[in-house]
Amino acid sequence: xxxxxxxxxxxxxxxxxxxxxxxxxxxxxxxxxxxxxxxxxxxxxxxxxxxxxxxxxxxxxxxxxxxxxxxxxxxxxxxxxxxxxxxxxxxxxxxxxxxxxxxxxxxxxxxxxxxxxxxxxxxxxxxxxxxxxxxxxxxxxxxxxxxxxxxxxxxxxxxxxxxxxxxxxxxxxxxxxxxxxxxxxxxxxxxxxxxxxxxxxxxxxxxxxxxxxxxxxxxxxxxxxxxxxxxxxxxxxxxxxxxxxxxxxxxxxxxxxxxxxxxxxxxxxxxxxxxxxxxxxxxxxxxxxxxxxxxxxxxxxxxxxxxxxxxxxxxxxxxxxxxxxxxxxxxxxxxxxxxxxxxxxxxxxxxxxxxxxxxxxxxxxxxxxxxxxxxxxxxxxxxxxxxxxxxxxxxxxxxxxxxxxxxxxxxxxxxxxxxxxxxxxxxxxxxxxxxxxxxxxxxxxxxxxxx
Ligand code: G6P
Ligand code: MN
Numbered sequence: 001x002x003x004x005x006x007x008x009x010x011x012x013x014x015x016x017x018x019x020x021x022x023x024x025x026x027x028x029x030x031x032x033x034x035x036x037x038x039x040x041x042x043x044x045x046x047x048x049x050x051x052x053x054x055x056x057x058x059x060x061x062x063x064x065x066x067x068x069x070x071x072x073x074x075x076x077x078x079x080x081x082x083x084x085x086x087x088x089x090x091x092x093x094x095x096x097x098x099x100x101x102x103x104x105x106x107x108x109x110x111x112x113x114x115x116x117x118x119x120x121x122x123x124x125x126x127x128x129x130x131x132x133x134x135x136x137x138x139x140x141x142x143x144x145x146x147x148x149x150x151x152x153x154x155x156x157x158x159x160x161x162x163x164x165x166x167x168x169x170x171x172x173x174x175x176x177x178x179x180x181x182x183x184x185x186x187x188x189x190x191x192x193x194x195x196x197x198x199x200x201x202x203x204x205x206x207x208x209x210x211x212x213x214x215x216x217x218x219x220x221x222x223x224x225x226x227x228x229x230x231x232x233x234x235x236x237x238x239x240x241x242x243x244x245x246x247x248x249x250x251x252x253x254x255x256x257x258x259x260x261x262x263x264x265x266x267x268x269x270x271x272x273x274x275x276x277x278x279x280x281x282x283x284x285x286x287x288x289x290x291x292x293x294x295x296x297x298x299x300x301x302x303x304x305x306x307x308x309x310x311x312x313x314x315x316x317x318x319x320x321x322x323x324x325x326x327x328x329x330x331x332x333x334x335x336x337x338x339x340x341x342x343x344x345x346x347x348x349x350x351x352x353x354x355x356x357x358x359x360x361x362x363x364x365x366x367x368x369x370x371x372x373x374x375x376x377x378x379x380x381x382x383x384x385x386x387x388x389x390x391x392x393x394x395x396x397x398x399x400x401x402x403x404x405x406x407x408x409x410x411x412x413x414x415x416x417x418x419x420x421x422x423x424x425x426x427x428x429x430x431x432x433x434x435x436x437x438x439x440x441x442x443x444x445x446x447x448x449x450x451x
Pocket of ligand 2 (some may be wrong): 174175176
């Protein structure tokens with residue numbers, strides 16, 4: 001794959017997603033570094049994906065004519081002859097995310113997409129769906145790299161580790177650390193790609209321990225702790241989604257209260273401040289409600305308007321190649337793909353099986369840690385020993401994740417119940433049972449049967 005002149009074929013599994021237009025634009029932006037001959041969109045919902053595909057053909061026709069678009073619901077067409085599969089599926093779509101959140105809140109628990117009871121319910125849907133796709137990719141393109149960022153990534157990664165043991169071509173990754181690093185870069189006034197992270201944890205449950213200048217090796221973490229401890233004017237982050245703005249405001253408190261030498265992942269707000277987070281939830285207007293009425297609606301409106309106009313250039317959605325450079329959030333996926341294709345040895349935070357990486361955490365845990373990535377896949381950097389506070393939290397969380405995967409793969413009610421009881425955001429045997437029974441009912445079309 002190291003031939004510099006080659007053009008790659010990428011399949012986006014979850015082609016009908018609201019994220020696909022953004023990924024396609026990112027691919028347009030990256031066309032020199034990561035040249036493509038074809039993007040295949042694959043989804044199990046033909047109609048929804050067809051809208052995205054029509055939009056994609058217009059987009060590529062105007063901005064990337066060398067890149068063909070194919071849309072299909074047939075695995076053989078989707079996965080034959082591909083170099084990469086970017087996997088971003090949401091089993092049960094936002095409708096089921098909503099159900100996860102609402103059921104949890106009705107029982108007085110946080111019902112977040114990936115955390116707590118909501119994350120459990122989603123994990124039980126996600127595992128079979130993700131595993132099916134990986135099996136199909138392996139069948140038709142055994143050498144393809146599968147970059148999986150389907151959620152809840154911690155649980156999904158634990159399942160892929162079990163079902164595809166030692167398979168370096170299945171890579172589980174998340175954009176949250178990247179999003180946080182972008183903020184660090186802005187705060188430091190340095191380019192995004194000039195810093196790299198040292199970090200440990202489970203997905204959506206970890207801490208930065210250093211933020212290094214790639215050239216000089218200087219560690220910016222002490223300075224970042226200072227900057228991110230300062231109070232912000234209320235209008236800070238007013239240009240982003242209100243829920244994310246609150247999260248980034250709250251990060252200030254978390255940084256101030258985090259143990260010395262650590263910078264928390266934003267998702268720790270749910271685990272370390274559950275009362276505060278619960279008090280701020282509106283059971284009638286959860287995150288899924290917001291996303292359905294907000295981002296998802298906006299994306300599909302844009303897609304439909306572009307299709308109706310038959311063009312992008314000359315409409316309000318027109319842009320130049322220059323404009324794309326300002327919005328490079330999704331480009332970590334291409335950073336990773338080029339690292340694999342061209343052996344760049346860049347460092348990424350990736351979920352990896354703990355084989356002595358964090359010496360005092362359970363072996364086999366799917367830890368999220370810095371990895372050097374080249375054409376042989378990710379090679380984790382050693383983390384060493386971590387403090388008792390984080391170790392205690394992580395071991396508890398991992399035991400929950402492990403039981404959730406056991407429950408799914410074995411069809412075990414008992415293990416599902418234990419998993420929920422163990423979850424820090426449930427923590428009560430009666431509540432766990434009530435939640436489990438309600439989730440089973442709501443997820444009949446998605447979960448394996450539990451007995
Ligand atoms: C971050 C996380 C993703 C998560 C997303 C939710 O990007 O890394 O794992 O799915 O946030 O964002 P939303 O806007 O859908 O709440
Ligand atoms: Mn994530």
